[in-house]
Amino acid sequence: xxxxxxxGAASSGRxxxxxxxxxxxxxxxxxxxxxxxxxxxxxxxxxxxxPKKGKGKPQRAGTTRPSQPTAAPQWPxxxxxxxxxxxxxxxxxxxxxxxxxxxxxxxxLITQGxxxxxxxxxxxxxxxxxxxxxxxxxxVRIQLDESRVYLAFNKPLGVVTSMSDELGRLDxxxxxxxRKERLFHVGRLxxxxxxxxxxxxxxxxxxxxxxxxxxxxKTYLAQIPGPVPRDLGRRLRDGVQxxxxxxxxxxxxxxxxxxxxxxxxxxxxxxxxHIVRRMLAEVGHPxxxxxxxxxxxxxxxxxxxxxxxNLTSTEVGALYAAADL
Ligand code: URA
Numbered sequence: 001x002x003x004x005x006x007x008g009a010a011s012s013g014r015x016x017x018x019x020x021x022x023x024x025x026x027x028x029x030x031x032x033x034x035x036x037x038x039x040x041x042x043x044x045x046x047x048x049x050x051p052k053k054g055k056g057k058p059q060r061a062g063t064t065r066p067s068q069p070t071a072a073p074q075w076p077x078x079x080x081x082x083x084x085x086x087x088x089x090x091x092x093x094x095x096x097x098x099x100x101x102x103x104x105x106x107x108x109l110i111t112q113g114x115x116x117x118x119x120x121x122x123x124x125x126x127x128x129x130x131x132x133x134x135x136x137x138x139x140v141r142i143q144l145d146e147s148r149v150y151l152a153f154n155k156p157l158g159v160v161t162s163m164s165d166e167l168g169r170l171d172x173x174x175x176x177x178x179r180k181e182r183l184f185h186v187g188r189l190x191x192x193x194x195x196x197x198x199x200x201x202x203x204x205x206x207x208x209x210x211x212x213x214x215x216x217x218k219t220y221l222a223q224i225p226g227p228v229p230r231d232l233g234r235r236l237r238d239g240v241q242x243x244x245x246x247x248x249x250x251x252x253x254x255x256x257x258x259x260x261x262x263x264x265x266x267x268x269x270x271x272x273x274h275i276v277r278r279m280l281a282e283v284g285h286p287x288x289x290x291x292x293x294x295x296x297x298x299x300x301x302x303x304x305x306x307x308x309x310n311l312t313s314t315e316v317g318a319l320y321a322a323a324d325l
Contacts, residue, residue: 083117088128091115091135094144099313100137114138141320142313143202149181150316151199152298156305161188161197172197175306186210186295187218187271195220195292196300198319199308208323209296215269216322217250219294220276224285226262228254232283236266240282244272247279261288296322 095106095115106115113121116136117129129135131144143150155161158170163183165171172185176199184206186198200206209216232252239248249268256263266276277287293300297318303309311319 083120083122083129083133084127085130085133086128088130088133090125091117091122091127091129092125094129094131095135095137095142097146098142098144100142109137140314140317141325143316143320147181148202149179149183149200150202150311150319151176151183151308152300152303152311152315153185153197153199153308154300154303154305155189155194155197157194158191160191161185172199176308188273189292190274190277190290193290193292194305195290196295196298196303197292198295198298198311205319205323205325208325209319210271212269212271214323216296217267217269217294218292218296219265219267221255221291221293222264222266222276222280223288223290224262224264224280225288226257226260228257228262228264228285232285235283236279240279242278242282247272247275249279265293 092103092106092110095101095109096103100106100109107125109115110125110127111123113123114137115122116139117127118134129144131146133144135142135144153172153175155172159175160169160171162171163173163185165173169191176183181201183199183201184203186200186206186209189195189197198206198209208214236249236252239246247268247270249266251265251267253265254262255265266280268275268279276290280287291300298311298315301309
């Protein structure tokens with residue numbers, strides 16, 4: 001039997017990451033014929049405004065002869081994308097391998113129309129794909145490519161944010177030297193800041209997570225001299241003027257206080273150099289210690305300084321969503 005084809009209107013897939021795919025109206029047609037595939041209505045094709053179905057050549061306005069029955073307006077069909085690769089691996093096997101669920105559960109997800117490949121809902125079980133194709137389950141991106149690595153590293157104090165420091169100082173590369181992938185650090189932490197730094201060989205994700213356009217929030221715990229005035233949170237939320245422009249926090253709270261000092265949590269989506277230190281110094285509370293505890297949906301958790309852990313597939317999916325991928 002010829003492997004079934006999964007076809008539908010091409011979609012960039014951009015922005016669809018957080019949407020649950022609409023189940024197709026028909027799920028049959030697994031005879032591999034282009035016609036059966038083309039008639040399958042995917043959520044992507046309907047969302048894009050593509051014509052539902054039709055045969056014959058597209059007609060321009062004014063070219064229909066009055067003697068002929070009036071046809072519904074038609075547009076040139078959109079390019080079709082075939083997600084099936086005969087040399088690929090069965091979709092349910094890849095999903096199960098990525099930890100989505102057992103092979104059986106993954107088969108059910110597919111037949112229920114909850115799995116999208118390259119922006120198209122796939123409902124047949126015979127579809128094979130390459131692990132590098134873009135897969136979403138219930139709108140959450142699933143990374144199937146096992147060569148992709150996503151680590152949450154707890155950068156210790158005194159370590160330079162560089163994979164290879166030119167001056168020979170202790171750097172991040174020293175902690176992942178036994179790994180074969182070429183890793184990038186997502187953003188930077190000062191040498192005297194501790195905490196969460198994401199490491200990955202997924203260049204596009206790393207780039208987007210750092211881009212101001214995606215505004216990924218980061219949480220810091222700062223120890224500062226106390227007491228903390230009641231209006232400090234409001235001042236920081238309203239914005240503080242720095243020499244390179246204003247900065248405002250998304251949120252601020254006092255976590256703990258003791259005579260002469262306080263532990264505060266600030267959340268901001270800025271990536272400028274020394275931004276937390278400069279902001280708190282500007283309002284009269286220079287940072288004593290600084291730890292980053294979250295980056296977007298990823299938490300440092302109990303990973304010890306100098307250690308790293310692999311992100312779960314759910315965490316990777318959440319990062320993709322944060323980066324609108
Ligand atoms: N803001 C700082 O001041 N330092 C860091 O390391 C990160 C954010």
